[in-house]
Amino acid sequence: MRELTYVEATLEALDGAMARDPSIFVVGEGIGERGGNFNTTVGLYDKYGPERLCDTPISERGFVGMCAGAAMTGTRPVVDFMFLDFILDAFGELVNQIAKMQYMSSGRLKMPILLRGAIGIGHSAATHHSGSYYPIFAHLPGFRVVVPAIPSDAKGLFTTALQSDDPVLFLEHKSLLFNRGAVPEGDYAIPFGQARIARAGTDCTLVAIGSMVDKTLAVCEKLAEDGISAELIDPRTIAPLDMATILESVSKTGRLLIVDETFQPCGVGAEIAAQAVDKGFDDLDAPIRRLNGAHVPTPYSPPLELAIVPESDDIEQSVRDLLAE
Amino acid sequence: MAYEVTMPRLGWTMEEGVFGEWLKQDGDEVKAGDLLFTVEGDKATQEVEVFESGILRLPQGAPAPGDVIPVGALLAYIAQAGESTPAAIAQAAPAGSQTGQKAPAPEDPAAEPAADPAGHKAPASQPVSADGRRAPAISPRARRIAAELGVDWTRITGSGRTGRIVERDVRAAAETVVEPLGVDISPVARRLAAEAGISLEELAAVTPGRRIQREDVEAAIAARRQTVPAQEAAAQVVPHSRIRRITAQRMAESAHTTAPVTLTTEADATELVALRQQLKASYSRRGLAVPGYNDIYLKLTACALQEHPALNASWSEEALHLHSEIHVGFAVETEQGLLAPVLRDVPAKSLRVIAAETVELIEGARRERLGHEAMQGGTFTITNLGMYGIDAFTPIINLPQIAILGIGRIICKPAVHDGQVVPRQMVALSLTFDHRAVDGAPAARFLNTIREYVSEPVLWLSA
Numbered sequence: 097m098r099e100l101t102y103v104e105a106t107l108e109a110l111d112g113a114m115a116r117d118p119s120i121f122v123v124g125e126g127i128g129e130r131g132g133n134f135n136t137t138v139g140l141y142d143k144y145g146p147e148r149l150c151d152t153p154i155s156e157r158g159f160v161g162m163c164a165g166a167a168m169t170g171t172r173p174v175v176d177f178m179f180l181d182f183i184l185d186a187f188g189e190l191v192n193q194i195a196k197m198q199y200m201s202s203g204r205l206k207m208p209i210l211l212r213g214a215i216g217i218g219h220s221a222a223t224h225h226s227g228s229y230y231p232i233f234a235h236l237p238g239f240r241v242v243v244p245a246i247p248s249d250a251k252g253l254f255t256t257a258l259q260s261d262d263p264v265l266f267l268e269h270k271s272l273l274f275n276r277g278a279v280p281e282g283d284y285a286i287p288f289g290q291a292r293i294a295r296a297g298t299d300c301t302l303v304a305i306g307s308m309v310d311k312t313l314a315v316c317e318k319l320a321e322d323g324i325s326a327e328l329i330d331p332r333t334i335a336p337l338d339m340a341t342i343l344e345s346v347s348k349t350g351r352l353l354i355v356d357e358t359f360q361p362c363g364v365g366a367e368i369a370a371q372a373v374d375k376g377f378d379d380l381d382a383p384i385r386r387l388n389g390a391h392v393p394t395p396y397s398p399p400l401e402l403a404i405v406p407e408s409d410d411i412e413q414s415v416r417d418l419l420a421e
Numbered sequence: 422m423a424y425e426v427t428m429p430r431l432g433w434t435m436e437e438g439v440f441g442e443w444l445k446q447d448g449d450e451v452k453a454g455d456l457l458f459t460v461e462g463d464k465a466t467q468e469v470e471v472f473e474s475g476i477l478r479l480p481q482g483a484p485a486p487g488d489v490i491p492v493g494a495l496l497a498y499i500a501q502a503g504e505s506t507p508a509a510i511a512q513a514a515p516a517g518s519q520t521g522q523k524a525p526a527p528e529d530p531a532a533e534p535a536a537d538p539a540g541h542k543a544p545a546s547q548p549v550s551a552d553g554r555r556a557p558a559i560s561p562r563a564r565r566i567a568a569e570l571g572v573d574w575t576r577i578t579g580s581g582r583t584g585r586i587v588e589r590d591v592r593a594a595a596e597t598v599v600e601p602l603g604v605d606i607s608p609v610a611r612r613l614a615a616e617a618g619i620s621l622e623e624l625a626a627v628t629p630g631r632r633i634q635r636e637d638v639e640a641a642i643a644a645r646r647q648t649v650p651a652q653e654a655a656a657q658v659v660p661h662s663r664i665r666r667i668t669a670q671r672m673a674e675s676a677h678t679t680a681p682v683t684l685t686t687e688a689d690a691t692e693l694v695a696l697r698q699q700l701k702a703s704y705s706r707r708g709l710a711v712p713g714y715n716d717i718y719l720k721l722t723a724c725a726l727q728e729h730p731a732l733n734a735s736w737s738e739e740a741l742h743l744h745s746e747i748h749v750g751f752a753v754e755t756e757q758g759l760l761a762p763v764l765r766d767v768p769a770k771s772l773r774v775i776a777a778e779t780v781e782l783i784e785g786a787r788r789e790r791l792g793h794e795a796m797q798g799g800t801f802t803i804t805n806l807g808m809y810g811i812d813a814f815t816p817i818i819n820l821p822q823i824a825i826l827g828i829g830r831i832i833c834k835p836a837v838h839d840g841q842v843v844p845r846q847m848v849a850l851s852l853t854f855d856h857r858a859v860d861g862a863p864a865a866r867f868l869n870t871i872r873e874y875v876s877e878p879v880l881w882l883s884a
Contacts, residue, residue, distance in 0.1 A: 381562040
């Protein structure tokens with residue numbers, strides 16, 4: 097199968113959807129002629145023109161609020177935040193309007209808005225350009241939160257996001273954007289709430305999110321040489337969260353580790369662990385473990401940056417510790 | 422002191438045996454090497470010889486035909502002239518026992534030992550802190566599995582980092598328990614259950630957390646009498662024979678644990694039929710055992726296994742065991758049920774030797790005189806339903822093996838040969854393999870090799 101980068105995969109999905117559906121338009125900074133800081137809209141300006149690839153000033157609350165209004169009138173805005181950190185400047189619109197509008201209108205209004213941005217730590221982007229924040233959005237009712245790990249998932253989930261009548265946060269880790277992988281041609285949609293079993297195993301269940309999936313997969317292969325059979329699950333969407341697949345795996349292995357770059361307190365790992373204890377208590381053979389990035393603002397210094405993100409050695413040690421329990 | 426005759430262990434997994442009959446009488450003089458009694462093992466009745474010369478003394482409570490006796494339990498004495506022996510077995514010290522259990526007097530419930538032979542007690546009957554120990558920490562999963570397997574986890578040492586009992590500890594403990602599923606049952610109740618054909622699991626399900634007693638089994642028998650005739654008044658109740666029960670257990674285990682896939686193909690057996698006719702004419706004239714089709718298939722299968730060693734393997738949860746030797750089992754129908762004696766080192770044997778040995782094995786199987794070991798250690802199995810007019814079928818894998826070959830009837834029918842439709846002798850071959858252990862392509866290549874060998878048997882029988 098032909099290979100595309102992660103960004104090319106989402107671009108293909110966006111291009112195809114824009115060609116079919118004239119109500120889709122993109123809003124953001126530098127997404128017009130420039131094609132997006134992360135090449136998320138390269139070539140689309142020439143195809144669809146300035147009205148559908150609308151460059152904005154630095155005014156997040158303003159353009160997010162306007163897109164909320166546009167979505168209510170039946171169009172399908174795609175808001176490209178470049179660095180997702182700046183979504184926080186539109187937090188009021190997101191939480192008080194976008195997430196609640198369908199409820200407040202008894203479902204008479206839809207909110208088909210796609211909010212995308214690059215997340216995660218890397219390349220010394222420092223503390224204003226390294227956030228992920230997805231646990232915050234997964235905490236709130238009304239949002240779909242998507243964190244693809246591989247190019248083929250990025251395309252299929254982006255297609256689903258463009259068909260959703262609910263607001264979707266589509267979060268792309270910076271370290272994944274230019275990873276290449278096999279991507280099917282043509283249209284296909286991957287439903288939300290269906291985890292992918294990245295690797296089958298019997299000794300322990302590892303749930304990894306976003307950029308941690310490939311890293312953990314490499315660790316699994318290394319551990320296999322020592323006869324350790326780890327099962328790796330990529331939830332793909334945090335909201336909805338496919339707990340059924342995780343619980344089924346835990347019923348087989350009895351041991352669970354969640355690997356996530358974001359902060360540990362009140363995080364996705366905490367949620368998965370709580371549900372696993374609640375619904376799978378009698379399957380657990382060891383305490384549930386979490387491996388997270390450090391609970392600190394992201395440093396600029398490359399060595400410090402490296403130190404706060406779970407790396408292969410940390411993941412391997414955590415798996416070994418889990419199996420020793 | 423008089424020599425003690427005990428229940429021998431006749432196979433690796435044997436924990437108890439059904440006593441068959443005494444071949445000598447009380448007071449008979451016996452010599453070392455004489456056959457003394459018979460035991461019904463897992464699938465065969467075996468004659469047991471005595472290792473000491475003297476006079477056989479059967480004390481009171483000596484086993485009667487049909488008694489279920491734990492391995493190592495005292496059966497009788499061999500005394501020297503003038504030597505006295507205990508009058509009854511119940512007072513006798515355990516002898517030669519691997520687990521140190523007492524030999525119970527089967528008729529006397531009062532003689533039931535307090536613990537089952539492995540020393541396990543049901544958790545309910547033993548307060549956790551009775552001996553002053555704190556209950557050890559245990560994972561929720563291990564606790565659940567201990568309950569499922571009937572293991573008293575308060576006596577297990579945990580292997581977790583903090584001494585916590587984890588799943589593997591419970592499973593290891595369960596394997597050392599004598600009962601098949603860790604069922605705690607009195608000897609009397611066990612014998613009654615065996616006679617009535619009531620499974621221990623069934624009993625354990627209605628008596629969770631406590632020892633199964635004679636009353637429980639009697640209640641189960643009574644309940645069955647009420648329910649079965651009510652549903653089907655004219656039905657005949659046939660209690661399971663020992664072989665039927667073991668066959669059922671093994672088939673169910675295979676069906677439930679393997680990932681079976683059956684491949685079928687058709688081989689041109691025209692040359693094989695011609696060869697067999699030649700063998701028949703020539704061998705019978707010389708008074709030799711005539712190799713049957715089965716013998717030829719055995720040899721050809723072994724040749725194919727040499728070419729495809731991945732199919733000559735056993736499965737365990739931890740690993741696949743590839744065998745260096747090729748021992749092929751073959752299914753034999755007997756009055757008692759299905760048996761699968763094993764022909765050893767098939768590649769090293771000529772067709773003549775194979776023919777002579779399979780005659781003996783089949784005869785032994787039909788007369789119930791095959792030793793336990795004659796049916797152990799197979800690395801592959803073949804089963805032939807051709808004589809019943811069957812073509813393809815889906816045989817069940819004989820665990821822990823990973824594949825089985827089913828052979829159909831040889832039938833003359835139109836086939837394309839050298840570009841012409843002509844009558845040819847064709848045979849259907851069915852290979853069931855365990856997809857956990859081997860993938861479709863290598864299994865298909867193996868079956869194809871057998872197909873080729875069947876069509877050119879002389880090349881491979883003489884190889």
